[in-house]
Amino acid sequence: MFDGFSAIYVVYAGAALTGIMVAEAIYLLYAGRSDKRTAINRRMKLQENKISQEQVLIQLRKERGLDAGTSLFSPDRFRALRTQSGMVMPLSKFLTITCGVATAVALAAIWRGLPLLMGLILFVVLVPLLPVITMRSMRKRRLKRFGMQLPEALELITRGLKAGHPVPVAIAMVSREMPDPIGTEFGVIADEVTYGSDLVTALNALFDRVGHEDLPLFITAVSIQTSSGGNLREILDGLSTTIRERGKLRRKVRAISTEGRLSAYILTAVPALLFTAIMAMMPGYYSDVWGVPKTWYMIGGSVSWLMLGNLIMFKMSNFKF
Secondary structure (H helix, E strand, C coil): CHHHHHHHHHHHHHHEHHHHHHHHHHHHHHHHHHCCCCCCCHHHHCCCCCHHHHHHHHHHHHHEEEEEHHCCCHHHHHHHHHHCCCCCCCCHHHHHHHHHHHHHHHHHHHHCCCCCHHHHHHHHHHHHHHHHHHHHHHHHHHHHHHHHHHHHHHHHHHHHHHHCCCHHHHHHHHHHHCCCCCCHHHHHHHHHCCCCCCHHHHHHHHHHCCCCCHHHHHHHHHHHHHCCCCCCCHHHHHHHHHHHHHHHHHHCCCCCCCHHHHHHHHHHCCCCCCCCHHHHHHHCCCCCCCCCCCHHHHHHHHHHHHHHHHHHHHHHHHCCC
């Protein structure tokens, strides 16, 4: 009985030792991978390709549509929207995809009974509308992320200044320590300063590339310090606190105005859900009127009024400060 009891404990000890070794192997594997994950933003990933820093800067500017070739084929406002959206896909490829989607939607509507003339009008409307809507959505998400990162970046710059680093070096620290979008954007500033641009010009170019409403405060503070001197550390400390408080107030206002936005969502979703339910339960319910042109005019008018009502409700629940 004693030998059997000892054998059970030996098995338990072996199983425990095996589990510990497996856990340690997993930990070492994960730690080894995390040590190699140094490229936390787009700029640092390009640096891993063993190309010069000047080529990295050229590539980043080309991806963002800041090269001279792209500006010749697009209006200024569209080019600015593309740049601020952070899209790295070539513009020709992006427009090809959106045109394909617009074509598919128009053909599907014509196949469902939409008159050919109305289908062509739908296609003409969607071709310029889809790229703008897509890039505006991308820009909105990017600005939200940039605004959340900006106070942390200012605090990192402040710590660099307290350690005795000059402003360009402190800005370069942000490019090495923070992920996109702010990591790459501040890295572009550091590269532009390295290759001959002055700091204020590089910061103004940052505002053109990003378009965030809090950036002029930072640019003005650095400009004043560059031209007339001053304690930039204290200014940036107060600025980071101000931006955090503005973000809190903005989120509070958004929470208060949630009711208006939800009302718009519900009023938009109810007709679509009702139409889907009718088509699912009674597919032939509208079969007699699909070919009548007046039906599509009425649908177009209803959708237009619905969108107008949504626009008014969103304007009433959206506050700028």
